[in-house]
Amino acid sequence: NMINDLESRGFRIVPDADKAEIILVNTCSFVTEARKESIDTLLELSRYKEEGTAKLLIGTGCLISRYKESLPGLLPEVDLMLSTFEESSLGAILDGFPNSASPNNSKNQIISPQSIPFREKRLTPRHRAYVKVSEGCDHACTFCSIPLSRGMQVSRKPDDIIDEISRLGDEGVREITLIAQDLTRYGSDLGIKDGLAELLLRID
Structure with missing residues (x-):
């Protein structure tokens, strides 16, 4: 659903992280191994902000939901963190990119998932x-x-x-x-x- 919303706003999926302007990582916190893999992936992909074309690294999913308060301090490399309850707002938050180097993550932009037509990518x-x-x-x-x-x-x-x-x-x-x-x-x-x-x- 996130992918469809982004595509409808003009964003395009690219196969390689080093060619992306926005890198989106959907995390998991269900078991210890999944939490470690999610954090390792975020850290690994953060290098493309230096070596590639990436301007934003975004984390979504269960890990963000569970550790929303502590993760920003532990992972300053991540520009935006959206819990599972907020991820339906990603498209609205990114509207205007790339004119602005950072997304506007104000609370008044959080959108109910029910307000977006469901069409899974x-x-x-x-x-x-x-x-x-x-x-x-x-x-x-x-x-x-x-x-x-x-x-x-x-x-x-x-x-x-x-x-x-x-x-x-x-x-x-x-x-x-x-x-x-x-x-x-x-x-x-x-x-x-x-x-x-x-x-x-x-x-x-």
Whole structure:
């Protein structure tokens, strides 16, 4: 969704970090190895601000959500950090780039994800696609940090999901994988009983 929003504003994806003006790193904090890899990646890519064409290094995702207060001091190389609750505002924050070397990250620019039409950018093979049906989790398991980093469960409306799957079918997709942090509880926050089963029946 971030990629589509950026492309709609005139930004273009490039395959190599050393040719990018903005480097975007989507981080993870679920396990120790993922946290270390995220930090290492941010540090490694920061060199392109000196060696390449990069003007901005941006971190998003779970790691930012979980450690938003401490990370700026630990990673001064990162120009902008957006939690999972703020990343839908990235396009609005970057409007005006490259006329300004740094983004305007004022709080009044934080946009609700629901205000942006959902159209996931596909990076999978042409015949396959992932469709996110919900975000977050309502459980408070002591061994899991998803509620801290992703928030409580928010399900997409069934009609929106069906519309996306229909569009993907028209584009040649033949294999759909539904994804969520807590897939079996899909629709519970919408008051839908047996939400996943009902959704699968509609898809079929």
